[in-house]
Amino acid sequence: MIGMIERAPVELLGWFLGLLGSFGVPSWILAVVSAVIIIGTIIGVFLGLFALTSVMERKILARVQNRYGPNRVGFFRWRLCGLFQPVADGIKMITKEDIVPRTADKVVHFLAPVVMMIPALMVLAVIPYGRDMVPADLDAGILYFFAVGAGTEVAVFMAGWGSNNKYSVLGAMRAIAQMISYEIPLVIAAIVAAMIAGSLSPSAIVAAQGGFAFGFVPQWFVLTPWGFTACLVFYIAALAESNRSPFDLPEGESELVAGHLTEYSGFKYATFFMAEYVGMFAVCGMLVTLFLGGWQAPLPFLAVIPSWGWFLGKICFVAVTMVWVRATLPRLRIDHLLAFGWKFLLPMSFAAFFSAACWHYAGRGPAAWILSLAIVGIPYLILGKSFSNRFAVSRRTYQFSE
Amino acid sequence: MKFLGDWFVVLPAAVLLLAAGASVVMRNLIHAALCLTLSFIALGIVFIALGAEFVGLVQLLVYVGAVAMVIVFAILLTRPDRLEKSRTPFSGFGPAGGAAAGLVALVVLLGFIFSSPLAKKPLPAPASAPAAAIGEALMADHVVALIAIGVLLTAALIGAAVIAMEDKA
Numbered sequence: 001m002i003g004m005i006e007r008a009p010v011e012l013l014g015w016f017l018g019l020l021g022s023f024g025v026p027s028w029i030l031a032v033v034s035a036v037i038i039i040g041t042i043i044g045v046f047l048g049l050f051a052l053t054s055v056m057e058r059k060i061l062a063r064v065q066n067r068y069g070p071n072r073v074g075f076f077r078w079r080l081c082g083l084f085q086p087v088a089d090g091i092k093m094i095t096k097e098d099i100v101p102r103t104a105d106k107v108v109h110f111l112a113p114v115v116m117m118i119p120a121l122m123v124l125a126v127i128p129y130g131r132d133m134v135p136a137d138l139d140a141g142i143l144y145f146f147a148v149g150a151g152t153e154v155a156v157f158m159a160g161w162g163s164n165n166k167y168s169v170l171g172a173m174r175a176i177a178q179m180i181s182y183e184i185p186l187v188i189a190a191i192v193a194a195m196i197a198g199s200l201s202p203s204a205i206v207a208a209q210g211g212f213a214f215g216f217v218p219q220w221f222v223l224t225p226w227g228f229t230a231c232l233v234f235y236i237a238a239l240a241e242s243n244r245s246p247f248d249l250p251e252g253e254s255e256l257v258a259g260h261l262t263e264y265s266g267f268k269y270a271t272f273f274m275a276e277y278v279g280m281f282a283v284c285g286m287l288v289t290l291f292l293g294g295w296q297a298p299l300p301f302l303a304v305i306p307s308w309g310w311f312l313g314k315i316c317f318v319a320v321t322m323v324w325v326r327a328t329l330p331r332l333r334i335d336h337l338l339a340f341g342w343k344f345l346l347p348m349s350f351a352a353f354f355s356a357a358c359w360h361y362a363g364r365g366p367a368a369w370i371l372s373l374a375i376v377g378i379p380y381l382i383l384g385k386s387f388s389n390r391f392a393v394s395r396r397t398y399q400f401s402e
Numbered sequence: 403m404k405f406l407g408d409w410f411v412v413l414p415a416a417v418l419l420l421a422a423g424a425s426v427v428m429r430n431l432i433h434a435a436l437c438l439t440l441s442f443i444a445l446g447i448v449f450i451a452l453g454a455e456f457v458g459l460v461q462l463l464v465y466v467g468a469v470a471m472v473i474v475f476a477i478l479l480t481r482p483d484r485l486e487k488s489r490t491p492f493s494g495f496g497p498a499g500g501a502a503a504g505l506v507a508l509v510v511l512l513g514f515i516f517s518s519p520l521a522k523k524p525l526p527a528p529a530s531a532p533a534a535a536i537g538e539a540l541m542a543d544h545v546v547a548l549i550a551i552g553v554l555l556t557a558a559l560i561g562a563a564v565i566a567m568e569d570k571a
Binding site (some may be wrong): 105108138139140143144146147149150151153154157158161169173175176180183199 | 423432433436439444446450455456459460462463466467468470473474491531532533534
């Protein structure tokens with residue numbers, strides 16, 4: 001019974017393809033149909049998650065700020081706690097007038113949301129959603145993820161420059177500088193997990209986190225010193241890559257009037273919004289795959305819940321923490337942001353890398369754990385000290401008013 | 403899909419040639435830079451279609467993600483105005499002369515390629531884990547080249563930072 005629920009999606013697809021095959025459909029059409037069904041399912045699930053996330057984010061932000069979020073939009077006469085808000089938002093976005101500035105570059109302005117959406121959807125192909133449920137089991141899946149994810153930067157630049165607007169260009173430049181700066185710690189943190197697992201394939205990395213030490217402790221990478229550091233580095237760099245708070249200076253309304261998104265209205269803005277959220281979920285999915293054990297259950301007896309259920313739960317958990325961080329932390333200034341990325345995150349990612357290598361070569365025993373903890377902890381303390389001295393808050397003296 | 407096999411290489415290659423040609427000919431500098439980015443993407447797809455997935459993905463990661471952005475930054479931060487008519491067309495030898503020069507270059511290059519010793523060796527069988535094989539080859543056989551390139555990159559980075567640093571008077 002449990003096995004049936006676990007295997008249900010794969011079995012359903014296999015049964016349907018078998019049914020088509022028995023009608024004499026040639027095999028290449030079956031391959032196309034299989035791909036279309038898988039792609040449709042993934043897009044459907046992630047766009048559904050996007051809709052839910054937009055409501056969830058507003059409600060969580062609201063509750064943190066001691067107010068209700070959207071709680072009116074329902075279905076017929078049932079309020080449903082405002083969960084139909086995305087439907088209202090979608091209708092609003094579609095029916096809004098699409099304004100393009102007269103001096104904007106028409107082709108570039110039009111193509112920017114398209115080019116933004118394409119990588120956000122393409123990276124969903126290499127994430128393992130459950131046991132044997134990777135749409136494309138590439139050997140170099142992690143490399144594919146980051147290579148295709150680099151296409152978002154081109155889209156941000158096109159959006160900023162195509163709008164023919166000083167604020168857009170400034171916002172785009174800052175967004176690209178931020179994305180390039182934080183891409184290095186992101187990739188190095190991912191390579192830490194790939195190095196210990198011995199493969200660039202996401203399903204192999206998930207499999208390397210299988211098994212339980214002492215019978216009940218999961219062997220996820222996040223529960224090791226180097227893995228914990230790399231997970232945090234990856235998490236922070238992921239926040240910066242998807243332009244989420246506290247790294248949302250490119251979209252800050254008080255600074256840049258929505259930056260590279262200033263001149264976009266209606267459906268194009270909705271496309272950008274969608275691409276940002278789908279990208280956020282994709283990078284959450286990669287974080288779960290690399291460090292949180294992918295689709296594996298944390299305790300042996302919890303494996304009754306199917307693997308894709310665990311994966312969905314973990315992604316939602318990481319997404320909720322991202323919203324939580326947004327509600328808590330103020331926005332970083334651009335020079336603070338870049339300094340943090342280059343002077344703190346990059347050395348910490350190297351420390352995690354070195355620590356993981358030492359952990360592996362010291363035999364993965366108790367001594368290795370202490371050594372790897374030291375290699376990660378000492379740079380953290382030193383860097384933290386140097387930063388807190390630099391930006392220390394001192395008593396303010398007013399020069400001219402005494 | 404066997405019958406599509408060759409088209410996976412020919413179509414991206416055609417896009418590559420068209421985009422590269424367009425980026426040379428276009429008047430608007432930013433459009434030219436974007437066409438160049440498209441040609442980088444097409445080249446990455448050609449690599450992947452030829453079976454070199456690692457090289458193709460690294461091409462996408464490095465060229466589209468970093469080099470194209472550097473080009474765009476350089477254009478935007480140095481010439482912010484009059485981008486539309488900012489390129490004067492070179493009216494030297496005309497299109498016929500350009501085509502003739504290109505043809506001569508193509509013939510010479512093809513001659514070199516087909517007469518080189520590499521072309522006469524049979525293709526080795528593709529490795530089962532290409533990324534691992536490349537990594538081992540880099541670290542074992544070509545480690546000196548790898549470290550030399552690393553030193554060169556570090557020197558370039560430090561030099562760029564020094565040039566861009568303000569003079570502390």
